[in-house]
Amino acid sequence: MTTPVALTIAGSDSSGGAGIQADLKTFAALGVYGASAITALTAQNTNGVTGIHAVPAEFVTAQIDAVFADLDVGAAKIGMVAQALSIDAIAAALSRWAPRNVVLDPVMVATSGDRLLSPQAVEALRNKLVPLASVITPNLPEAAALLDEPVARSEAEIESQGRRLLALGARAVLIKGGHGEGAASIDYLVSAESTIALAAPRVATKNTHGTGCSLSSAIAAGLAKGDTLEQAVRNAKAWISAAIAAADRFSVGHGHGPVHHFHKFY
Incomplete structure (x- = not known):
């Protein structure tokens, strides 16, 4: 039996709740072997980011070449890219190795509000990484930033932004509704064929550190195991909802604590 393998290309989180650490925990929780290529070291905790050191x-x-040269990577997830030069390097490497699935989480701002990507790097991400993606997973502010538009306020506006993101070259877009309002958190999976609304109860907790990283990694894990994109997204959404619901079992840090990646196990 072939072991499913997923690669995360992202930044490190010294407090363990987001970034590479969250991605590897997600892969492990979902039965996928995780590899990593680190784009940046961050000095951060549940209260915020105090330093970024780009690789x-x-x-x-x-790092990417070493992984692909030896491991059969079923899916690559791209998170924090740190700088425009890294975006060039990632785009060139993925074009060279052509993985079957690429999940792009356009990380621009941390849960704490700290900016993680410069405006010029956003343009490089838009032009060079989005066209390589099987699916991109922006939240509402990130979708707006990628399009240089105001944040979408209605379902019609969200779908319209999803269509414009598809026009940038991505094969599908999952616009996450966690920054919206209401009793349900609704994500929209937009492809050339359809728009699917995926609702989950909104959980009242401040412990949401690493939510976006973990969701995109869960989608990559599903794709690495051979799921269709819709299956992978539905399963990932159910898993992250449970991880958020279980987050208050932890008492970690004094700010936005982590979600509980291993809620099924302890």
């Missing part, structure tokens, strides 16, 4: 672009390339 040189050529070393990002070296």
